[in-house]
Amino acid sequence: MDLEQLNPQQKAAVKVGSGPTLVLAGAGSGKTRVLTLRIAYLIKHQNIPPRSILAMTFTNKAAGEIKKRVENLIGFNPGALWMGTFHSVCLRMLRIYGDQIGLDRNFVIYDEKDSLGVIKKILKNDQSINLTPREIRKYISRKKRLGIFPDQLEDSEPEWGYQGKIIPIYRKYQQNLQLSNALDFDDLLVYTVEQLLAEETVRSMLDRRFQYILIDEYQDINDIQYKFIKKLSQDKNNLFVVGDEDQTIYGFRGSNVYHIFKMEEDFPQVKIIKLEQNYRSTGNILKLASMLISNNHLRKEKILWTDRDWGEPVRLISSEKERDEAYRIASEILELKNQGYNLENMAILYRTNAQSRPFEEVFLKIGIPYVIVGGLKFFERKEIKDILAYLKLMVNPQDSESLARIINFPPRGISSATLQKILSSAAFHNLAPFQYLSELTLAEFTSRQINSIHQFLEFISLLREKSQNYTPLALLEEVLEKSGYLNYWKNREKMNDYSAQDRLENIEEFKRSVEEYQQQNPDHLLLDYLQNISLLSDIDTWDQQQSKINLMTIHSAKGLEFDVVFISGVENEIIPHIRSMGSDADLEEERRLFYVAITRAKSKLLLSYSQYRGNRLTGPSEFLSELPESCITTDQFQQPEPVTQQDPLIGKWFKHKVWGKVQVVDVDKDIALLKLADGTHKYVKIEIAPLETI
DNA sequence: GGCCGAAGTCTTTTT
């Protein structure tokens, strides 16, 4: 294996001996690369069997890529090696060993929306509490990250700021999940760490199996995840972690840099290796990033240098409104494309998903192909969640959230009032709603209601029988037909419900995705499929497509790199976000976020802000004042670059339908930059702009 | 009681 291209520190890290090792290094210094090479090195040169290795990554996508690279390096598929996110690795453990802690193997996973749904239903029966479902969910999640289930809490325990009401809600929530045979995201970790790994036989077996544990993006680990690795590092502590404290950006999810220091405490013999050469970015980009991050106080000073040249200065552009910003960036993109840059090596990064809108609109209009990562996840769309609810009920009829979701969708005569009754009676009898409906006489309902309920139950039972022999795809088709779901939307489409068409298209796409999954995993059951897709993140489903520019949040861009990066909305109240300006700690996390965004760029970086966003006055971010002026050029918007063959339109005057007399000051392919009478500029697509010659 | 359209509310980041 060729380690010659590595620098001495990187080489030392790859070949480090046994015991705990902490690789601390800045962005683009090759941490992920070192981790990948180390896995290959262990297998190929140290003869460590792949089954003794456990590697934790931040996304499933990263796991897939690292695995592929390792396979290329060692020449075979290290099938027995475990690699994935904390959530997927825990899921895997629970699938295999869950019966040891009494977990029903058909459990389903509740996503955030499902969890909120459970909380909302609890709140319906208890009007006295004035906390929002989100606040409650945040509380529950926080408790779970500390490994605390409600049975470890007393109802009367004072919880500051929660009016003494929150613990009973947490208790009900957890009971509901248990009756539903469902685990939320946090449960995957809590059950694994607090219950499964509390079984000494299981713990020591896994501990002995995974002799080598490697962790990428270690700076974003939280308490329960730390506990997880600690519990598996008793027998041998060959722990190899890589991270950068300046890139902790998941504080809202419990990530905390102190785990870096905790490791030094808990494993006093830890070896610390620093990587200081950055291989990714030009000098200007790196200097900008370093200056910015040096404004944070809660960090260790570190060195990062590059032997790439300075490159071009970073550009800063200002626009009036977000739409102008989108046009501005669009024309930059076209310009770069002309210079030979590929769209797939460019990215537009932003703080919030909603910021993608103006880009979508403008790109559609002027025909720039793009891919958006994130926003409303495919599997979170209403129509997809509905269908998934039917499928989940096939596997696990106890699932109350799914039942509630589709018992009357499409409408079949079971109103929300009836559903409420069903849910509260079921809870009263301590049964899952489905059990309650199937097993008890339903004296409290009218005969018409009972009739509707029985038809529904029969339908589900029939499908459940079939589900034993059907493939996931066949079952999906059966559900779509027999539930009347497909017909419902087809009728809506005829009634000119314009959203129906979208939904039908999404259903078709969903079918294709099930088909594809089935082909790739012919031996998987419906249950496997359902559990796996629950853990897919935005970036996992991202497919970097030829000739399409990538749009994503800064959070999603973690660990990635692009030739050209545009950071949009570098504005006050956006980055730093208005809701994260309260404390110094919050502000520093926002600064780290901006640092992560900047360090994604290899060759070209363009920062952009707009004076207004929506109807809010935002203006340039306070972080911009922390950047070295020597690295930045600020475009003042005019000077159309001297073109050798100037477009004949440039300089001509027209009458615009809305803006009146305008002058063309620049032309870029089919887009013209117009100067208006009031001195402002606008981009228009020449073909469709309402212009008249004068 | 059940269904549907209309109006009003809210939107940080994510496994």
Next chain:
DNA sequence: GACTTCGGCC
């Protein structure tokens, strides 16, 4: 733009 709540209609 998506989700909840409300009021009218069958």
